[in-house]
Amino acid sequence: MSLVIGLTGGIGSGKTTVANLFAAYGIDIIDADIVARQVVEPGSAGLRAIEEKFGPDILLTDGQLDRATLRAAIFSEPVLKEWLNQLLHPMIREKMQADIMQSRSEYCLLVVPLMVENNLQTMTDRLLVVDVEEALQIARTQQRDQVDAEQVRNILASQATRQERLAAADDVICNNGNGDDLPQQVAALHQQYLALAGLDK
Template identity: 55%
Template sequence: MTGATNTSLLIGLTGGIGSGKSTVAAYFEKLGASYVDADIVAREVVAPGSACLAAIKTKFGDSIIQADGQLNRAALRQLIFQDPSAKQWLESLLHPVIRQHMLQQLTSSQTAYTLLVAPLLLENGLNKLVQRVVVIDVTEETQLLRATQRDSNSPEQIKAIMAAQYSRQQRLALADDVIDNNGTTEELLQQVAHLHEKYLELSGKIRHKEQ
């Protein structure tokens, strides 16, 4: 994978729902890194006029499309939680397309290291694409609180999403680096800055070996 990119180091950034992945990725970006966010890519591939959105509309009907032509993500989320076969169909449609788009974006990265931000990085085997995995760790109580405050989902829906993801223990067991996001913003920034310096050093060593 690194041979096909302009970046020398790929870092997988993951964590459960409500752990702060977007916030951490933005901090890394301010320090000079670039990132590809799987959630953003997932929204792009179902944009109005896309082949994926047309397939979803054909499968589930007009009610899954909002008046402005956008996908009704809340309605779709509710539907697939109630119907495992619908969830399987949707994943078989979207996952290959999302993966292709992510790889295209990673390939075009120009920074010393690049982050692949994905909530299901480990569950979907995307960690095979990266050299290191950094896990954002928070308590399950914090996950539930932050996710219900941020999203329009009920606590029951958030718990269902958490149950479908790896447990805190499973993520930590597969982590090369851990960011503790149970504390203050200042503490979080310090951890990101420390890892930024670490990844710059690792990137430099990789580039030296390749020359």
């Protein structure tokens, strides 16, 4: 099994950019957001359970999960949201674990936005946090998602604080600049991780 490096950061921190830089070195990327979609694909046990609970209207005409309808259904119903989390979180964790076992690169990157919040760093050997100032997070997310600052602040409030993430981190990438220095930061960490995996010969 590969050395597992966890990658996390708040919204708008640049996790995807950083993950792509590691991928350029041939490192396997296991992305929780992608896994979360895979466990509810047509034909999956996850989707069958959701359809049984919410009825056929929860599906689009092509048999895919209607995410907007599901979001609306659980938005004002904490009990349903809890049911969904109880169903999907173990499935997502199991699939991520299976993907880690199948990884063939020198080490693999487990990308989880809510890593610290859900205590998923227990699945990793080291935790890498992409750190960014809050004002920048707000500005970048507003620009990317075309939403107002208030909405971004609400999302930030539901996530771990910068301090909580940094306290859990083994390694930190600072992304307060324009991103020009990210390749150098990733290159240095890549060498460090190869050394940890015993492959820096």
